[in-house]
Amino acid sequence: MQQSEIQKFWNEVGSTKDFTDPFFADKFSALVKKESFIVEYGCGYGRVLNHLAHLGFQNLKGFDFAPKMIERGQKMFPHLQLEIMKSAALPLAPESVDAVILSTVLCCNPYREEQCQIVREIHRILKSGGIIYLCDFLITPSEKYLARYAQQAAINSDDYGIYLTTEGILVKHYTIKQIVTLLSDLIFSGWSN
Numbered sequence: 122m123q124q125s126e127i128q129k130f131w132n133e134v135g136s137t138k139d140f141t142d143p144f145f146a147d148k149f150s151a152l153v154k155k156e157s158f159i160v161e162y163g164c165g166y167g168r169v170l171n172h173l174a175h176l177g178f179q180n181l182k183g184f185d186f187a188p189k190m191i192e193r194g195q196k197m198f199p200h201l202q203l204e205i206m207k208s209a210a211l212p213l214a215p216e217s218v219d220a221v222i223l224s225t226v227l228c229c230n231p232y233r234e235e236q237c238q239i240v241r242e243i244h245r246i247l248k249s250g251g252i253i254y255l256c257d258f259l260i261t262p263s264e265k266y267l268a269r270y271a272q273q274a275a276i277n278s279d280d281y282g283i284y285l286t287t288e289g290i291l292v293k294h295y296t297i298k299q300i301v302t303l304l305s306d307l308i309f310s311g312w313s314n
């Protein structure tokens with residue numbers, strides 16, 4: 122499956138879905154100030170940023186590669202700044218962002234190249250000592266999922282945790298080790314909060 126097919130899915134099918142994955146606002150608020158510059162990478166239609174706006178966070182910006190997702194967000198939450206991404210690079214200066222939110226985005230990116238692009242870009246824009254809020258799906262050790270991962274591992278044994286959903290899209294679940302490895306540049310250069 123090409124990355125362009127994955128992007129097409131998130132634009133055409135994904136943008137009709139309501140996301141219900143938890144956002145741990147208490148944990149976020151404990152680390153990030155209300156006036157901080159906060160960016161959500163893969164913001165969907167902006168439900169997390171809208172929640173933060175209601176909590177009093179004032180400086181919020183969201184980016185997503187699915188134009189229909191952004192159009193939906195602009196209609197639902199016109200007070201938010203939501204932008205379509207033209208590439209993996211965000212139109213933001215290096216080290217200009219206090220906190221980045223990455224909520225259930227890595228799961229949409231089964232290929233390492235895109236995962237690394239996302240993390241590299243976050244690394245570039247985050248201030249030293251900045252916060253990354255990452256929420257995603259871990260490997261689920263149930264019979265159903267283990268069978269799905271095994272099916273995909275038979276095709277690509279390099280990267281465990283990928284599976285084909287019933288909607289025909291590739292998704293990835295992660296081990297903690299895979300997440301830590303992916304974030305190692307961020308962690309080992311001091312962005313360890």
Ligand SMILES: C[S@@+](CC[C@H](N)C(=O)[O-])C[C@H]1O[C@@H](n2cnc3c(N)ncnc32)[C@H](O)[C@@H]1O
Nearest residue numbers: 131140163164165185186187190224225226229
């Ligand atoms: C499951 S939704 C979550 C949306 C939002 N973060 C939330 O928690 O409500 C995943 C979003 O990430 C976007 N996305 C996935 N991969 C992306 C990428 N490589 N670059 C930009 N956006 C991406 C999708 O278009 C989709 O809107």
